[in-house]
Amino acid sequence: MQTSAAAELHREDYTLDCRSMLARGIAVVGPTVKLELDIQAIYHSHDTPTPPE
DSSP states (O other), X not given: OEEEEEEEEEGGGGTOOHHHHHXXXXXXXXXXXXXXXXXXXXXXXXXXXXXXX
16 A cells, blocks of 8 residues: 655644744744655555565
């Protein structure tokens, strides 16, 4: 099984102000964060042979 997901978070939605973060020494590049996930899963039971590497 393989699936993927993507999301974009806006810092303002979570009350994270770029200026206040920079003032505290936290590196900030922009007002949004983009997340991308690629997920692979294999169903395994005691009868399932081990796949070759």
